[in-house]
Amino acid sequence: MRIGIVTSYAAKQPAGLERFLLDLLKVLNDSKDNKYTVYIKNGTGFAGVLKENNILNVEVVEVGFGKLWKDFGLFF
Numbered sequence: 001m002r003i004g005i006v007t008s009y010a011a012k013q014p015a016g017l018e019r020f021l022l023d024l025l026k027v028l029n030d031s032k033d034n035k036y037t038v039y040i041k042n043g044t045g046f047a048g049v050l051k052e053n054n055i056l057n058v059e060v061v062e063v064g065f066g067k068l069w070k071d072f073g074l075f076f
Helices: 017-028 046-052 066-073
Strands: 002-006 035-041 058-063
Touching: 017 035, 017 046, 035 046, 046 058
Parallel strands: 002 035, 035 058
Antiparallel strands: none
16 A cells, blocks of 8 residues: 655654654554655755665655645645
8 A cells, every 4th residue: 555644844853743753654664565655845855864764665755836835746
């Protein structure tokens, strides 16, 4: 199954909700039956954080369109 996660909370230095998302993805990373995709705003650097934490089963899609990234970017 493909599961998508849309978040505005993604940064190079995870704290609070970002840390929760990172810990959740660590647990989900062990699942071989599912594929996970995280949609984040372009330029956050969260893809590097996932690689540093050996979370490799998660695809990161960086979406553009500035402040309207969730409205228009996810549509395309």
